[in-house]
Amino acid sequence: MKGVLMVFLVMVGSTLGIGRTRSGHSTALRPPPLPEGVHLPQEKWFTQTLDHFSPTDIRTWQQRYFINDTFYKPQGPVLLLIGGEGPANPEWMVTAMPLEYAKNLSGCLLQLEHRFYGKSHPTEDASVENLAYLSSEQALADLATFTEAMKKHLGLTTNKWIAIGGSYPGSLAAWYRLKYPHLVDGAVAVSAPILAQLNFKEYLEVVRDSLATVGEDCNVAISIAHHELHILLQQESGWNIISKQFRLCSPLDGHNKKDVANLFSMLTENVEDIVQYNRDNRAFEGVKGTNITIETVCEIMRNKTLGSPYIRYATLNSLLLDVEEEKCLDHTYRSMVKEMQSMDWKDSVGGRSWMYQTCTEFGFYQSSDSRQQPFGNEFPVEFFVQQCQDIFGPRFTENLVLSGIKRTNTLYGGRDLKVTRVVFINGAIDPWHALGITTDLSTSAPAIYINGTAHCAIMYPASPSDPQQLLQARKQVLKLIQQWLQQ
Secondary structure, three states: OOOOOEEEEEEEOOOOOOOOOOOOOOOOOOOOOOOOOOOOOOOEEEEEEOOOOOOOOOOEEEEEEEEEOOOOOOOOEEEEEEEOOOOOOHHHHOOHHHHHHHHHHOOEEEEEOOOOOOOOOOOOOOOHHHHOOOOHHHHHHHHHHHHHHHHHHOOOOOOOEEEEEEOHHHHHHHHHHHHOOOOOOEEEEEOOOOOOEEEOOHHHHHHHHHHHOOOHHHHHHHHHHHHHHHHHOOOHHHHHHHHHHOOEOOOOOOOOHHHHHHHHHHHHHHHHHHHHOOOOOHHHHOOOOOOOOHHHHHHHHOOHHHOOHHHHHHHHHHHHHHHOOOOOEOOOHHHHHHHHHOOOOOOOOHHHHHHHHHHHHHEEEOOOOOOOOOOOOOOOHHHHHHHHHHHHOOOOOHHHHHHHHHHHHHHHOHHHOOOOOEEEEEEOOOHHHHHOOOOOOEOOEOEEEEOOOOOOHHHOOOOOOOOHHHHHHHHHHHHHHHHHHHO
């Protein structure tokens, strides 16, 4: 692949996006069915530096990447997809928005997996000592090292790079442009939380607003359900009712505050996940339950024939358990912590890796502390901070978490970051827009705010049901990229 090429850096996070996974739930996704005659690219390995910030540490490790040059033509761009907080999924190499850009621009696709996720294991395990090498700074340096190496390996001597990312990788896209402007000439940051924040109580406020697009009585029913559950918690007979109605794997102990907080958080997460990924066309990745939407939630919660609001809430929980083919809901805090404490790569440690990053860099804890939401107040921010200590050790205190958040915002600038040739794209339904950029920073750092769309909607394959504003946004982004390449 010789000659002058323009290189696109596309950062793609896991479809789980940023947030909490269901306890006992693997973060791995089943591969989707491929179109006839289409094959996934083979995995390749790149020798990466372990610690980019210690010149005397020469240790290396193998980082996974993929390549698809089906549509590449000489002088065309190279799109480099970078994984986020989950396994790099090569489905992005054969479908979805990145592939459409490759077709339009005669480009080659590359995908690099994020360190400490998927099969990219820099260390022998995910111990706290080894997780010290996991950070957004190291990830950005991985991108820089990979970029320079690919220039030589692919024969790229003069080229332009455009970073594109969705979710946490959307943040990385903007920060890559900020920190390595000599390597990347523009960035597309989709659904990117730019501001690190301990108590992300605004998340549930956006969930409330999104549910209200169907009807405020939906929020009212959820609020009553939580009130009814709170009443049931006052007596042991109520614990038994909750255990049965919500199909808990073990009896609820109402005296165990951590179990209660974890249960309420998980039940709220049922709604959070549906809202965050509402109508996002994730079916191409093999994700279950993509036809369950905000309308589904509200249809159940408003259906008085099902019984009282908490019974309707239990019906929603059962629906999701059935979709995920789970017999019961493991609500215990101990079980969740035990899963997160596993350091073995054979186990699903993606959740542990992301939890570590929230404890050391971002916070992002979706608490129930706001009074402007219908999900009660059973899981305050302290509940999440305590997880940092219980999973990683006593030194991971609130002060340590706050120090890491302050450092992140100092490094990257929070919402006051100074960048050019970066476009920020957010959906009104997506709760993560509350920590993103939704208005223009400048003429060279515009924002696109799409009504009626959820998390990373612009990244997914087009659908006949896509709103007109989403269709226009895709065209607008492509036009911006083309303009940047001419500068």
